[in-house]
Amino acid sequence: MGAAIGALLVDRGHEVLWLPLGRSQEIARRAAAAGLTSADNLKGADMILSVAPPHAALDVARSVQGTPALVIDANAVSPTTAMRIGELLGGRWVDCGIVGPPPTQAGTTRLYLSGKHAHEAAHLFDDTNLEPVVLGGSPVAASALKMAYAAWTKGSAALLLSVLASARATGVEDALRAEWSRSQPSLEAR
Numbered sequence: 001m002g003a004a005i006g007a008l009l010v011d012r013g014h015e016v017l018w019l020p021l022g023r024s025q026e027i028a029r030r031a032a033a034a035g036l037t038s039a040d041n042l043k044g045a046d047m048i049l050s051v052a053p054p055h056a057a058l059d060v061a062r063s064v065q066g067t068p069a070l071v072i073d074a075n076a077v078s079p080t081t082a083m084r085i086g087e088l089l090g091g092r093w094v095d096c097g098i099v100g101p102p103p104t105q106a107g108t109t110r111l112y113l114s115g116k117h118a119h120e121a122a123h124l125f126d127d128t129n130l131e132p133v134v135l136g137g138s139p140v141a142a143s144a145l146k147m148a149y150a151a152w153t154k155g156s157a158a159l160l161l162s163v164l165a166s167a168r169a170t171g172v173e174d175a176l177r178a179e180w181s182r183s184q185p186s187l188e189a190r
Contacts, residue, residue, distance in 0.1 A: 002051035004102035007034035008128040061085040082143035094121040097146025103129040114141035
């Protein structure tokens with residue numbers, strides 16, 4: 001996801017840095033394909049976009065603590081963790097939640113942004129395949145929305161698969177699928 005978003009910014013004429021230290025060859029390949037520039041540090045960066053695995057989000061925030069750059073925290077973390085990241089970063093920080101696949105085509109992916117500098121961050125993505133949506137209210141509204149959306153999509157998929165597995169185990173899978181086709185015609189595709 002990070003390389004795909006970086007590529008959008010490169011296409012808009014921005015120089016996008018990435019830090020290769022400790023990263024895999026696969027990540028390096030994706031970064032090169034996206035036109036990202038390898039760097040030893042982020043000193044002098046105007047904006048920092050963090051798209052890391054959730055377990056690394058706090059460490060990434062600690063590593064850029066004190067930067068004057070606009071930090072967009074696009075890690076899939078809970079609102080509580082997002083608030084902690086905001087406290088660590090202070091200053092120019094934006095909470096962000098990404099919904100959708102890597103933005104290779106328009107209309108598929110939204111970048112939800114919240115916090116005092118959300119509008120500033122949103123303008124970076126104007127006229128790209130990534131649709132910025134600014135949320136009001138809580139400074140961690142973007143993480144709250146991402147968490148709620150993911151709970152629905154992953155929870156409903158898990159429930160559906162569990163029901164199907166139960167029907168299979170009890171010998172009524174064909175009957176259940178037949179009933180779904182009659183009463184829930186869109187369910188088969190899910």
